[in-house]
Amino acid sequence: MSHFIDRRLNSKNKSTVNRQRFLRRYKTQLKRAASDAVNRRSITDIDGGEQVGIPSKDISEPQFHHGSGGQRDMVHPGNKEFEAGDRVQRPEGGQGQGAGQGRAGRGGSGEDDFVFELSREEFLDLLFDDLELPNLVRNQLVGTTEFKTVRAGYATEGAPSNIDVVRSLRGAIARRTALGAPYRGRIRALEEELATLLASGVAETDAQVVALREEIDRLKTRIAALPFIDTFDLRYQSFTKLPEPTSKAVMLCIMDVSGSMDQVRKNLAKRFFILLYLFLQRNYDKIDVVFIRHHTIAQEVDEQEFFYSRETGGTVVSSALQLAHEVIRDRYDSESWNIYAAQASDGDNWDSDSSICRDLLIQDLLPLIRYYAYVEITPRQHQSLWYAYQDVKAVHRHFAMEEINGADDIFPVFRELFKRQEA
C-alpha cells in the first residue's frame, strides 16, 4: 500500500545553507566578479541581481581519474561502414568515438567559467563587503509612531483565526485526563471487585454483580460525557505591538551642470550617486533623496531633470551649498535625520567663490552632516575648488574627496571613500 504525501508546502529553501557556504568559500573570486560587474552594467539596472562567473578550475572537486595515454577499448553503437580490422583516424579534440565517453573529455571543459546568478542581496553584500558608513548613528525619533507586530506567547482570548490548534488540543487532553481521573480510578477498583466476585464463582445474574456492572457503565458514561473540547481549552496565538526605532537618512546629491559637464561625466556622477544610494539603503529603512543641481544658481529638481537636462553658463558652487543648507534647515532636522551629501563636479568654479564654499562647508553644513563626499571628475589639473576643499578636509574628518577619471575608477574610489576605518 502506498502512502501519498503532499510536500509542496514544505520549505523549498533546504539548500540555502549550502548555497551560503559555497558563496562564502569563493568570496574573493566573487567579490572580484561583482566589482567587475558593477562597472560593466548599465546604470539603470544596477539595483538587481547579477550573473557572476568564477573559473571552473578554482571550484573543481578533484577525483582520481585516468589521464590520456595508454590503451583503451570502447564499444559504441551505430556502426555504418566499419569492418573488423579497419583503422581510422583519431578524431580531433576528444569528440566522436575516440574519447566519446566521460573521462577523456574532461580536460577540455575545464576552462569555462562557472556562471550563476546572485540575488540582489547577495550581490550587494559582496559589493559593499568591508565598507561602512562613517559616523553611523541611528537617530531615534522621539514619539515614534511606527510599530512592529511580534509574537508574544499564547493567550486565552483572541480572534478565532489565531487559535493554536496544537496548544488547544493539548489543553483539552489534559483537562479530560484530569477530570476523568477519579472516575477511572473508581472503575479500576470496581472492576477488580467484579473480577474477584466472578472468580469466586458468583453467577452473572447475582445482584451484586449486576449492581457493579451498572455502576461501571454509569462511570464510563460520565467519562464519555466529558466534552472533547471546551472554550476553556482554547489557546490563541498572541501578538503584541512593539514600538520600533526608525532610522531615516537623507541623501543630498549635488552636481554641477554647467556646460563643462558633458553627458559622459554626468553618467559617471550618476553611477557614483547610485552606488551611494544602494549603500545607504542597506543601512537605513527610509531614505530621502534630494537632487540639487547648479550652474551659477542652484535649483532643487527631480531625478530626470537632474541627470538629463543640460544648462550652460558659469559655475558658482556656493549657490548649491547655500541651497543644501536651506533644504536641511527647512526639512531635515539633523536630530532625527541622518544627513549625507555627495557632490560631483568637474572642479570648475568661479575663482573667488571657492573660499566661500570652504567657509560654508566648515561652518554651516558639515556640523549638520554625517558624511560629505566630494568627487571630482576631471582629466585636467585641479583648480581652486580642490585646494579649498583640501582645507575643509583638514578641519573635518567626515569630509572626503577623491578624483575620478573614468568608469573604472568609480567603484575603487567609492570603496576608498567608505572603506572600514581601522579603529
Add this chain to the structure above:
Amino acid sequence: MASNRIISDSSEWTFPLLKRFDQAIARVASDEFGLDTYANQVEVISSEQMIDAYSSVGLPINYHHWSYGKQFVATEQTYRRGQMGLAYEIVINSDPCIAYLMEENTLPMQALVIAHACYGHNSFFKGNYLFRTWTSADAIIDYLVFARNYIAECEERYGTEQVELLLDSCHALMNYGVDRYRRPSPLSMAEEKRRQAERENYLQSQVNDLWRTLPVIDKEEGQLDERRFPAEPQENLLYFIEKNAPLLEPWQREIVRIVRRVAQYFYPQRQTQVMNEGWATFWHYTLLNRLYDQGMVGDGFMMEVLQSHTNVVYQPSFDSPYYSGINPYALGFAMMRDIRRICEEPTDEDRYWFPDMAGQDWLKTLDFAMRNFKDESFIAQFLSPHLMREFRMFAVSDDDREDTLEITAIHEETGYRQLRQRLADQYNLGSREPNIQVYNVDVRGDRSLTLRHFRYNRRPLGDSLDEMLKHIHRLWGFDVRMEAVDEHGRVQLVGET
C-alpha cells in the same frame, strides 16, 4: 474494452487519481508479475524542491557542505535558462521506498513515474544482491540524521572551516572509501550513537598505541625492516585512514567514517546503472501497457506515456552530435526486453547462445537476472547477438603508440564474444577507475604513506594527481607518495607531497 473502466482521461492529476493509479499499477505489478517491493512513500514536491533534492545527491537529508551549494546553483541556473529539464522523479533506496513526484507533471507522467520508481526501482532495490548486501534500506534515513547532527555538532565545536576542509578531502577519496568484498554491518541510529562514543575512545588509544610501541620494536631487531605496514595492500583508502592516520582527532575519524558509509551506500547504484534503469524502464513500459490492454487507460494517455518513454530510451549513434556514450536506459531496457523475447520466442541463434533461457518462463528468468547480477556481469551474461546487431555495436581500440584507432570487433559472428566482453569491461568499476591501493607506511621512519597505482592497459593517472595527494596529505598528516606499477611490475614514483 468497456471505456467505463478508464480511470481518467484528464491530464490534470489529483491525489485521489494518483491513488487510483497506484492501486491499479500495484495490482498488476504484484498479482500478475509478482514484483516484490518495499512499501511506497510517494511525496509530491515542487520544482524548487526538486532542485534541492538534486543538490544533496538525491538524499532527503544530508549534512551541509559547500559542494552541495555549488551543485544547487548550477542546477538552478541551467533549469532557469531552460537548458535542462528536471528529472521526473527521484527515488531513494530506503524502506519505505521514498519517491518524489514533481507537481508540474501531467497525470500520465505521474502514472509513468509511479510505475517506474515505486514498482520498478523499488523492486530492484529490494531484490538485487548488491543492494541487499551493501545497503540497509531500513536504516539509511536514520543514519543520515545521525550524520547530519554529528557533523553540525562538530562544526559548532571545532569550527565550520575545519570540518569543511576535512570533508573536502574525504569527498575527494569517496570512490576509494568502499569495501568491495566484505559485507558492512547494518546501521542503526541508536546503535551508531552508542558505538560512536565508544569508538572515539578506543580508536584513539589504538592509534596512540600503534605509534607508541614503535621505538621498542626498533630497538629490538633489525630484521623487521622487511615487514610492511599494512601487511596486505589495502584498497579502501578511507577505511585505512580512519583506522590508522596518526594525527586525526577522534571526531575527524568519525567524519571520515560517515563519508565512507555514505559512499558505501551509493556503491551498488554506481555498479548497477544499466540494470537498475533498464529494469525500471522495462516495468513502467510493461505495467502501463498492461493497464492499456485492460482498458483502464485511454489512447491519449498511452500516447503521452509512449512519447516520453521513447525519449528516455533514445540511443543516438556514435557520430551524432547528441552522442555521449551508451544510454543506460536504452541498453538496459533493450536487454530486459530481449531476455523476455529469448524466453518467449527464441530463434535458433538464441537457442545456441542461451540454451538455459530459451523457452523458459520469462518472469523467472528476468527475476533471476535482476537479483544476481551487476552491470558488468549482466552484460557479460545476457547481451545477445541479436541486440548487438540492433545497436550496431563496434569496438574501438585506442592505443597511444599507434597513429590510428583500430576497429577490433563489429556485430558479426566472429565479433560477438569480443564485443560483449569489451562492453562488460566498460562497466567494470575496477577498470573504469584507477586501481589505487595503500602499499606501505614508513612506520619507523618519517611515517610517510606510499600508495600504488596498478596501471591497467598502461593508462596513467590524470592531472588531478597533485591535488589529490594534497587531500590525502591533509588526512594522513605526513608525506604521501604515489607510485605507479606497470604490467611488468616495474615501480615508478609519479607524485609526492
